[in-house]
Amino acid sequence: MSDDEKPGWFGRLFGRKGAPETRPAEEAVTPPPTSPASESEGLPDFTTAADDVAHVPPPVSEPAPEDPDKNRIPDEVEGADLQPEPQPPSGEAPQPEEDEAASPSRTVDEATAPIEDEAAPTDAGEKRNWWSRLTGGEAEETPPLSEAQPPAETDIQPVDSAAALASDAVSGAVVGTEKRGWWSRLTDGMRRTSSALSDRVTGLFTKRKLDATTLEDLEDALIQADFGMETAMRMSEAVGKGRYEKGISPDEVRAILATEIERALEPVALPISIDSAKKPYVILTVGVNGAGKTTTIGKLALKFRAEGRSVMLAAGDTFRAAAIEQLRVWGERTNTPVISRAQGSDAAGLAFDALKEAREAGTDVLLIDTAGRLQNKAGLMAELEKIVRVIRKLDPEAPHATLLVLDATVGQNALSQVELFSQAAPVSGLVMTKLDGTARGGILVALAAKFGLPVHFIGVGEGVEDLEPFAARDFARAITGLPKA
Numbered sequence: 038m039s040d041d042e043k044p045g046w047f048g049r050l051f052g053r054k055g056a057p058e059t060r061p062a063e064e065a066v067t068p069p070p071t072s073p074a075s076e077s078e079g080l081p082d083f084t085t086a087a088d089d090v091a092h093v094p095p096p097v098s099e100p101a102p103e104d105p106d107k108n109r110i111p112d113e114v115e116g117a118d119l120q121p122e123p124q125p126p127s128g129e130a131p132q133p134e135e136d137e138a139a140s141p142s143r144t145v146d147e148a149t150a151p152i153e154d155e156a157a158p159t160d161a162g163e164k165r166n167w168w169s170r171l172t173g174g175e176a177e178e179t180p181p182l183s184e185a186q187p188p189a190e191t192d193i194q195p196v197d198s199a200a201a202l203a204s205d206a207v208s209g210a211v212v213g214t215e216k217r218g219w220w221s222r223l224t225d226g227m228r229r230t231s232s233a234l235s236d237r238v239t240g241l242f243t244k245r246k247l248d249a250t251t252l253e254d255l256e257d258a259l260i261q262a263d264f265g266m267e268t269a270m271r272m273s274e275a276v277g278k279g280r281y282e283k284g285i286s287p288d289e290v291r292a293i294l295a296t297e298i299e300r301a302l303e304p305v306a307l308p309i310s311i312d313s314a315k316k317p318y319v320i321l322t323v324g325v326n327g328a329g330k331t332t333t334i335g336k337l338a339l340k341f342r343a344e345g346r347s348v349m350l351a352a353g354d355t356f357r358a359a360a361i362e363q364l365r366v367w368g369e370r371t372n373t374p375v376i377s378r379a380q381g382s383d384a385a386g387l388a389f390d391a392l393k394e395a396r397e398a399g400t401d402v403l404l405i406d407t408a409g410r411l412q413n414k415a416g417l418m419a420e421l422e423k424i425v426r427v428i429r430k431l432d433p434e435a436p437h438a439t440l441l442v443l444d445a446t447v448g449q450n451a452l453s454q455v456e457l458f459s460q461a462a463p464v465s466g467l468v469m470t471k472l473d474g475t476a477r478g479g480i481l482v483a484l485a486a487k488f489g490l491p492v493h494f495i496g497v498g499e500g501v502e503d504l505e506p507f508a509a510r511d512f513a514r515a516i517t518g519l520p521k522a
Contacts, residue, residue: 219505224515226473226497231518233476234262238294239287247285252277255290262476263448265483272297295517301482302509307491309438309466311341317349317395317403319428319435323421323462324442325454326409329470329496331360333442334404335367336504337494342371346401351391352377353384353424356408364406374398384408384420385427392431405436418461425462440493442468443484446475455488470496470504478516 224231237258241251252273259269276285276293311318320337322330331354338348350368354360358380368375376391388405395403407424410417428435441464443451458464467490472478481492495512496504514522 219502220511220515220521222497222500222503223505223511226503227478227512227515229473229476230262230478231516234258234294234516235287235291235518238290242285242287242290245284246282247277247280248282259294259479262479263483264479265486268301268479268482268486291517291519295513295519298482298513298516299509302485302492302507302512305485305489305492306507306509306512307466307493308506309440309491309493311346311402312437313401315434315437317392317400318437319392319403319405319432321405321407321424321428321436321439321462322442322468323407323439323458323464324409325411325444325447328409328442328444330354330409330442331363331367331406332499333440333468333470333494333496333504334364334406335371336496336501338367338371338373338404339501341402342373347399348373348402348404349391349395349398349400350375351388351403351405353388353391353406354408355380355382355384355387360406360408385424388424389427389431392428392435396431418457421458421461436463438465439463440466440468441490442470445469445472445478445480448475448477448480449483451480451484452487455484455490459488464490466491466493468492468494468496468504469507473497473503481512 238255241254241258245251255276256269256273259272260266264272272294275297276290309320322334324330334350338350341348348371350364350373352361352364352375354364355378361377361380365375365377367373376387376394378387384407391405392403405424405428407421408417410421425436439462441455441458443454445451447454455464455467467484469481469492472481472495481495484490485492492507494504495507510522514520
């Protein structure tokens with residue numbers, strides 16, 4: 038074979054120029070260079086530019102006996118719609134013969150697609166997908182989009198609006214409440230705290246005499262439950278009083294702790310009192326993001342309506358669109374008017390308008406929602422001060438009650454919240470939510486010991502009935518794992 042007829046790698050692969058010549062093994066190791074490029078770079082020469090770019094020759098091995106059908110191009114490849122191979126510049130290589138004018142060069146899609154076996158049908162009407170070819174099954178036809186079966190209906194629908202989110206949240210609170218007594222819900226909600234505390238007490242006082250080390254361990258257990266340092270010391274002293282070097286059962290310890298907790302909380306367990314002489318009785322709710330202010334307002338509206346009072350709601354959380362929609366849904370569910378403005382409106386101006394409308398309507402109670410704000414953000418706290426100043430232009434005594442809604446899961450951070458929110462607004466009482474989500478329910482005792490603010494309501498779940506007036510004895514026995522007195 039002359040140099041002019043020497044085929045490129047692609048041609049040698051498919052046998053375009055006939056069977057390869059048999060060469061000695063020593064000559065097959067390193068092909069002789071045939072161009073300046075191969076001489077300088079150590080690369081084999083290629084006949085066509087496409088071969089040069091798209092193909093890398095494999096290592097040359099000992100040639101096998103000639104087989105006239107070995108390099109035959111399969112029928113399906115021979116009949117495929119293949120693109121012609123780009124021709125080299127004139128003078129670099131001779132033009133191929135007529136039957137090789139369309140030298141096969143697989144496109145990107147063809148190169149990456151699975152290669153069909155020789156027995157695969159080539160007729161366009163018998164085309165099979167890859168799974169059918171892989172498994173050898175019959176051809177499968179994909180039905181047109183218009184004939185495809187509609188997706189099965191499910192109970193889960195996409196939520197794509199603030200109104201839908203708010204409606205779902207309110208529905209979960211109103212409809213999803215299990216009909217149980219308050220004591221059952223309270224003990225279930227406080228189970229994380231009571232279990233942690235009871236386990237520590239049982240471990241400390243089972244078959245062991247009471248000594249200084251035991252009391253220190255009890256004090257640590259109370260601190261871990263967020264009772265606070267001073268309260269923990271006082272309660273451990275009460276347990277050890279007159280009982281040193283004596284045996285004491287875990288149940289006795291729990292009874293002493295329950296008595297001390299009730300004693301600490303009794304002064305602050307006060308229900309909210311609505312003064313009928315003040316119309317409307319303005320209740321402002323404040324708190325950090327996610328504490329549950331909007332939900333608390335909705336639940337309070339239900340309770341006041343059940344008492345026969347007329348209620349109006351003011352969507353003062355103009356920062357969060359979902360809060361506005363959520364309060365509107367609560368208004369619909371409780372048949373309560375809601376005063377709202379567009380998102381981003383001035384919260385103080387909205388509170389002023391709401392108070393004016395409530396006064397004209399003779400409403401008994403006006404509940405004003407506010408945006409969540411961190412207690413260490415001076416600008417946001419100044420906005421809260423502005424709300425108080427503006428509503429006092431209509432009623433110098435308003436707000437008549439300012440409820441700070443606290444999330445029990447924040448633990449000791451609640452102490453900082455009470456201190457700083459009291460500087461921006463006249464906080465008159467507390468609402469403690471999410472006691473079911475923490476093992477540190479003792480924070481309520483620490484708050485009572487430090488600030489002495491009334492605790493009006495506590496929440497142990499998402500349902501409407503999971504927010505109830507605070508009772509010191511029930512709380513004390515639930516947190517220590519004792520039965521109802």
